[in-house]
Amino acid sequence: MKNKSARKLLKFAVSQFTYPRDAKDFLQVFNNLTSARYTRGIVSHVTRETPDTSTIFFKAGDGWIPHVAGQWARIGVSLNGKRVWRPFSISAAEGHDPSITVKANGEVSTFLVHDAEPGTLLYLEEPSGQFVLEETPASILFIVAGSGITPVMSMLRTLMPRRPDHDVVLLYSSKSREDCIFHDEILELADQFPGLKPIFRFSREDGRIDFSDTGDIPRLCPDYQDREIYSSGPDSFVSQVQDMAILFGGESRVERFDLTRRTSASGNGEVYFSKSGETLEVTGADSILEAAENSGRQLPHGCRIGICRSCLVPMTDGQVSDIRTGEVTHDPGLVQTCITRPAPWVELDV
Ligand code: FES
Known part of the structure; x- marks a missing residue:
């Protein structure tokens, strides 16, 4: 309770300090005042996506290198007097202010989902990662699960407006409709861009995806062997996609969101x-x-x-x-x- 009041007071003080400047001006002033090792960002707004997932939009200060769709960045927050870092996939389209879509399952992500608000200060490292689109992508099959949608959402938001008829199948597994991040926006994108065909799979109702060669993939996407395959999600999920691709002599690009031990x-x-x-x-x-x-x-x-x-x-x-x-x-x-x-x-x- 005490912290909340302090935060409100700080927010008020910041608003007085920044008015009538915008957040970018504020960052500029802040950057000039402090000698910093890290680029900073300031949260501009937060959107709740599912009960435990939020998108945090932020303005990045001087030194931020614009991301490529599919990349992630290490983000630092101050918690109990310590700066703590975690990597998060960037969900915004290329060329837009960055945003990260975060599920609360650790101290940093829980803070971001439940406590981040306009004005919250973030520390940023430059975007990184090889899970990115080819320069001239062929037909694509995205196979994603859970929070694995976040880098793929950045790709869809970037790719579809550039090439509206591009042939993209998105097979997206989540526990339930309630847990399905970006469900409505994906449907809107598909309405707008006829090349995008989303297939939602709710594992609590429909079971898990069967990756065997007589399973769900040939049925849901008959030409899957002719497509570039991108997969993002839990380790056990993307490993099945990799095994499937190896079986037909293909390849897949993958991004893992957890660790499975052998x-x-x-x-x-x-x-x-x-x-x-x-x-x-x-x-x-x-x-x-x-x-x-x-x-x-x-x-x-x-x-x-x-x-x-x-x-x-x-x-x-x-x-x-x-x-x-x-x-x-x-x-x-x-x-x-x-x-x-x-x-x-x-x-x-x-
Ligand atoms: S802590 Fe991130 S790769 Fe080891």
């Missing part, structure tokens, strides 16, 4: 931190990052699911295995501690 990548291992001379035991299916945190050590990190590369540290000896695939790497170089574990011993230059 049991083959578990067991006991040991990490030697060469700078501190300390040794860390890693057990079960823990990643190096998790084992370090459990023992009270701090290692750099961001998304914790292998996307943002904030957790890269130099490996100087030994080998690591990828907890998602079991793949072993022994060449010295940078390793992502959030998705690797010692196999069974590794030396990190930390």
